[in-house]
Amino acid sequence: xxxxxxxKLPHIGESLLRKEDYRFLxxxxxxxxxxxxxxxxxxxxxxxxxxxxxxxxVDKAAALKSPGVIxxxxxxxxxxxxxxxxxxxxxxxxxxxxxxxxPPHPILALGxxxxxxDHVAMVIxxxxxxxxxxxxxxxxxxEPLSAVVNVLDAMKSGAPSLHEAAADNHCYKWAIGDKGQxxxxxxxxxxxxxxxxxNNRLAPNPMEPRAAIASYNRAGDDYTLYVSNQNPHxxxxxxxxxxxxxxxxxxxxIAPDVGGGFGAKIYLYAEDVCLTWASKKLNxxxxxxxxxxxxxxxxxxxxxxxTHAELAMDKDGKFLAFKVHTDANLGAYLSTFSxxxxxxxxxxxxxGQYKTxxxxxxxxxxxxxxxxVDAYRGAGRPEATYLLExxxxxxxxxxxxxxxxxxxRNFITEFPYQTPVALQYDTGDFPQCLQKANxxxxxxxxxxxxxxxxxxxxxxxxxxxxxxxxCGLAPSNIAGALGARAGLFECGEVRxxxxxxxxxxxxxxxxxxxxxxxxxxxxxxRLGLDPSQVDIVHGDTGRVPFGMGTYGSRSISVGGAAIxxxxxxxxxxxxxxxxxxxxxxxxxxxxxxGEFTVKGTDKKVxxxxxxxxxYVPHNYPLDKLEPGLNETAFYDPxxxxxxxxxxxxxxxxxxxxxVVRIDRFTAVDDFGTIINxxxxxxxxxxxxxxxxxQALLENCVYDRETGQLVTGSFMDYAMPRADDVPDFRLGHVxxxxxxxxxxxxxxxxxxxIGSPPAVINAVLDALAPLGVKELxxxxxxxxxxxxxxxxxx
Amino acid sequence: xxxxxxxxxxxxxxxxxxxxxxxQAIREHLKLTGxxxxxxxxxxGACTVMLDGRAVKSCNMLLAQAAGxxxxxxxxxxxxxxxxxxxxxxxxxxxGLQCGFCTPxxxxxxxxxxxxxxxxxxxxxxxxxxxxxxxxTGYQNIVKAVQQGAAAMK
Numbered sequence: 001x002x003x004x005x006x007x008k009l010p011h012i013g014e015s016l017l018r019k020e021d022y023r024f025l026x027x028x029x030x031x032x033x034x035x036x037x038x039x040x041x042x043x044x045x046x047x048x049x050x051x052x053x054x055x056x057x058v059d060k061a062a063a064l065k066s067p068g069v070i071x072x073x074x075x076x077x078x079x080x081x082x083x084x085x086x087x088x089x090x091x092x093x094x095x096x097x098x099x100x101x102x103p104p105h106p107i108l109a110l111g112x113x114x115x116x117x118d119h120v121a122m123v124i125x126x127x128x129x130x131x132x133x134x135x136x137x138x139x140x141x142x143e144p145l146s147a148v149v150n151v152l153d154a155m156k157s158g159a160p161s162l163h164e165a166a167a168d169n170h171c172y173k174w175a176i177g178d179k180g181q182x183x184x185x186x187x188x189x190x191x192x193x194x195x196x197x198x199n200n201r202l203a204p205n206p207m208e209p210r211a212a213i214a215s216y217n218r219a220g221d222d223y224t225l226y227v228s229n230q231n232p233h234x235x236x237x238x239x240x241x242x243x244x245x246x247x248x249x250x251x252x253x254i255a256p257d258v259g260g261g262f263g264a265k266i267y268l269y270a271e272d273v274c275l276t277w278a279s280k281k282l283n284x285x286x287x288x289x290x291x292x293x294x295x296x297x298x299x300x301x302x303x304x305x306x307t308h309a310e311l312a313m314d315k316d317g318k319f320l321a322f323k324v325h326t327d328a329n330l331g332a333y334l335s336t337f338s339x340x341x342x343x344x345x346x347x348x349x350x351x352g353q354y355k356t357x358x359x360x361x362x363x364x365x366x367x368x369x370x371x372x373v374d375a376y377r378g379a380g381r382p383e384a385t386y387l388l389e390x391x392x393x394x395x396x397x398x399x400x401x402x403x404x405x406x407x408x409r410n411f412i413t414e415f416p417y418q419t420p421v422a423l424q425y426d427t428g429d430f431p432q433c434l435q436k437a438n439x440x441x442x443x444x445x446x447x448x449x450x451x452x453x454x455x456x457x458x459x460x461x462x463x464x465x466x467x468x469x470x471c472g473l474a475p476s477n478i479a480g481a482l483g484a485r486a487g488l489f490e491c492g493e494v495r496x497x498x499x500x501x502x503x504x505x506x507x508x509x510x511x512x513x514x515x516x517x518x519x520x521x522x523x524x525x526r527l528g529l530d531p532s533q534v535d536i537v538h539g540d541t542g543r544v545p546f547g548m549g550t551y552g553s554r555s556i557s558v559g560g561a562a563i564x565x566x567x568x569x570x571x572x573x574x575x576x577x578x579x580x581x582x583x584x585x586x587x588x589x590x591x592x593x594g595e596f597t598v599k600g601t602d603k604k605v606x607x608x609x610x611x612x613x614x615y616v617p618h619n620y621p622l623d624k625l626e627p628g629l630n631e632t633a634f635y636d637p638x639x640x641x642x643x644x645x646x647x648x649x650x651x652x653x654x655x656x657x658x659v660v661r662i663d664r665f666t667a668v669d670d671f672g673t674i675i676n677x678x679x680x681x682x683x684x685x686x687x688x689x690x691x692x693x694q695a696l697l698e699n700c701v702y703d704r705e706t707g708q709l710v711t712g713s714f715m716d717y718a719m720p721r722a723d724d725v726p727d728f729r730l731g732h733v734x735x736x737x738x739x740x741x742x743x744x745x746x747x748x749x750x751x752x753i754g755s756p757p758a759v760i761n762a763v764l765d766a767l768a769p770l771g772v773k774e775l776x777x778x779x780x781x782x783x784x785x786x787x788x789x790x791x792x793x
Numbered sequence: 794x795x796x797x798x799x800x801x802x803x804x805x806x807x808x809x810x811x812x813x814x815x816x817q818a819i820r821e822h823l824k825l826t827g828x829x830x831x832x833x834x835x836x837x838g839a840c841t842v843m844l845d846g847r848a849v850k851s852c853n854m855l856l857a858q859a860a861g862x863x864x865x866x867x868x869x870x871x872x873x874x875x876x877x878x879x880x881x882x883x884x885x886x887x888x889g890l891q892c893g894f895c896t897p898x899x900x901x902x903x904x905x906x907x908x909x910x911x912x913x914x915x916x917x918x919x920x921x922x923x924x925x926x927x928x929x930t931g932y933q934n935i936v937k938a939v940q941q942g943a944a945a946m947k
Contacts, residue, residue, distance in 0.1 A: 034826035722936065727933050
């Protein structure tokens with residue numbers, strides 16, 4: 001079934017209330033820390049208090065005598081058991097054709113610690129309290145070393161060196177685009193706009209901290225790992241095949257209810273492997289629940305880029321060429337997808353919505369004494385959008401154009417469109433998104449609102465951001481050619497029960513996105529059922545055939561498409577059964593609204609009758625057809641999907657205090673087909689607030705000298721709260737994706753991608769009359785106040 | 794140390810060390826795991842319960858301090874037959890939750906704030922919810938839910 005027919009089915013486009021809500025609203029959700037297993041012990045990790053140090057000795061003697069302790073392990077114990085280090089899932093090849101440098105990433109530090117929070121030892125005891133007490137008695141003798149936390153410091157000669165395998169802290173230099181063509185275009189440009197900016201480091205902070213329980217069953221020589229994770233099959237694949245050398249069928253990974261992910265729960269973490277390994281050594285179940293303070297230290301962070309870029313234009317503000325140099329901070333070790341974020345997921349988006357003929361991007365990636373940096377909501381695409389949309393608005397101001405006019409002059413309007421940085425956009429309508437956003441925002445009333453603000457002694461400004469992202473990750477062959485070490489397809493199984501109800505097993509994982517409702521709508525609409533007759537199972541390698549999980553706004557476009565493929569198979573087989581029941585040829589049977597009919601007759605059988613026949617095959621073509629109605633499909637996309645839109649932010653600033661208030665915020669997005677508008681709007685709200693958080697509040701700060709994390713708790717790291725953000729004005733343009741059977745593009749990250757430059761452009765627009773030209777995120781009151789004072793000197 | 798209190802309408806006696814936090818007693822002793830722990834600095838509000846009708850962060854007080862009080866957790870909010878409390882129903886109808894982790898604390902805070910500020914405006918609701926963090930929803934639908942729940946509670 002194609003996207004056009006799909007979008008017309010019943011339940012598609014309906015804001016059905018969520019099936020999963022009842023358990024969450026009544027306290028019946030089951031998150032990892034809610035699970036108690038028999039013979040369960042508790043693990044606490046001894047973490048490095050130093051950003052960089054040699055480990056002279058780990059003395060466990062006193063701790064081992066502490067009450068309740070059953071085991072303490074350090075890096076030497078891991079090495080003795082030949083447990084490998086954590087793998088990086090994406091190999092980047094540098095500009096000289098050499099593989100990136102890949103230093104070892106041990107699950108417990110061996111000889112050296114490289115960031116505050118690095119894992120030194122694991123203490124296991126009968127109670128959490130006993131484990132904590134014993135952990136304090138583990139005596140680690142450190143020889144502290146100088147640390148480097150900023151990417152610009154890491155590249156200096158003589159900077160502290162983290163890894164023998166990368167003595168200069170350099171992981172790779174990577175580039176995309178035609179530098180010669182870009183340089184030629186710059187030589188003929190009427191105007192060049194330049195920008196230097198920092199994309200601030202963020203702590204993802206899903207509200208449920210990470211947690212895991214590993215258990216080992218000696219009778220079957222198998223393991224079960226409960227873990228708060230976005231992709232249990234990937235977790236299992238990485239852990240068994242790459243680290244522990246275990247056969248996959250001996251490990252079951254269950255990601256039960258998961259309290260948010262935002263990228264931070266994609267990765268295989270050291271704790272997960274340590275627990276699994278130790279559960280066999282100690283023959284028991286072991287739980288680890290991350291404290292929030294611990295999460296700040298050791299969850300993978302996001303962003304942390306420093307960039308210089310230049311945009312060449314003709315005299316009318318048409319873009320001729322764009323060149324970019326970015327230094328990316330990878331942290332102390334390579335996390336699972338870290339290397340793809342500042343390259344494949346970033347540079348390929350730098351054409352944006354514009355027909356810039358030439359783009360050249362060069363990226364240097366560096367190790368520092370900080371927590372590993374990896375994908376965080378948007379992953380590379382927010383960094384690209386922030387850069388591009390900042391420089392486009394700056395260019396508008398340089399050229400004396402409005403922010404929307406410069407965008408209109410450069411929008412891509414014909415599809416498919418091949419960008420100069422590898423991607424081919426299948427569809428979109430960028431001018432319509434912009435126009436609709438202008439209308440919804442009431443941009444016509446801006447001048448009057450500015451005057452009102454001025455009368456109150458305040459300044460007001462407006463900022464635009466027209467973003468595009470590549471979602472629906474990803475065609476496996478393309479990803480493989482770009483260095484991915486895994487496939488990026490998805491799997492779905494549709495199990496029709498004898499009474500006609502359905503259970504669907506999906507490799508996607510829901511940790512807030514509402515799959516149990518949206519996916520049920522898809523299946524119910526195809527089979528003519530009520531969504532209450534369809535249950536969705538996810539997050540268990542023991543029940544779901546396979547899966548690549550949830551990230552990159554891929555669930556509906558890839559996971560949903562796999563289910564659609566399985567439904568195609570169900571429908572094809574069911575038609576054969578129906579044809580038999582109605583004594584006609586397969587080709588004469590139609591299926592719609594849950595009924596099979598014979599063309600040109602009034603004969604019909606219901607889906608329920610066919611399901612029952614499949615399982616009670618008394619009158620059944622057993623010579624030609626197997627009984628049962630249960631189909632599995634794998635779907636590998638042929639292209640990325642390209643959600644896009646325009647966000648407009650309007651701020652009011654008090655120049656006396658530097659406080660920025662978002663007065664209104666409009667987002668018009670094109671997500672292709674929308675299955676459940678209520679859920680989609682919820683995703684946009686959440687994404688926008690995360691983006692606004694980055695723009696105004698959030699900043700992960702390490703002390704430059706000591707490498708200590710300064711923002712290590714919710715007391716120091718400013719999370720957006722209800723009174724920090726406004727209600728949003730949302731609109732949609734729908735150009736269905738042409739490469740998947742649903743026409744969907746994905747909506748999970750758009751808010752976080754589009755909003756940061758809209759906010760900062762608005763702040764800069766408001767502050768322009770005060771002489772402020774540049775400002776880095778977060779635009780906190782103190783930074784804004786200082787910028788105003790500096791400009792007035 | 795033995796502490797007696799009422800939880801969700803039932804008298805309970807909890808035998809626990811004196812330094813036991815109320816949230817530990819609720820989650821570990823009473824196995825009421827709907828009350829969550831999302832931080833260690835009393836900032837996130839995921840552990841919010843009602844204590845004598847008032848919302849408190851159960852990570853931020855000792856079990857001993859709750860002796861003789863009446864505690865309501867998220868498990869005690871719906872009716873015995875499973876019918877949702879109007880505030881729970883409003884959260885569902887307004888899509889005021891996504892991953893569900895902050896939800897029990899958010900709902901308890903909302904019920905409490907509606908009792909003490911029945912006519913709160915959306916701006917006031919945003920201020921009154923300042924003690925509860927949500928990373929998923931962007932708060933807009935939570936505010937809508939609180940308004941709808943407040944109207945239904947009147």
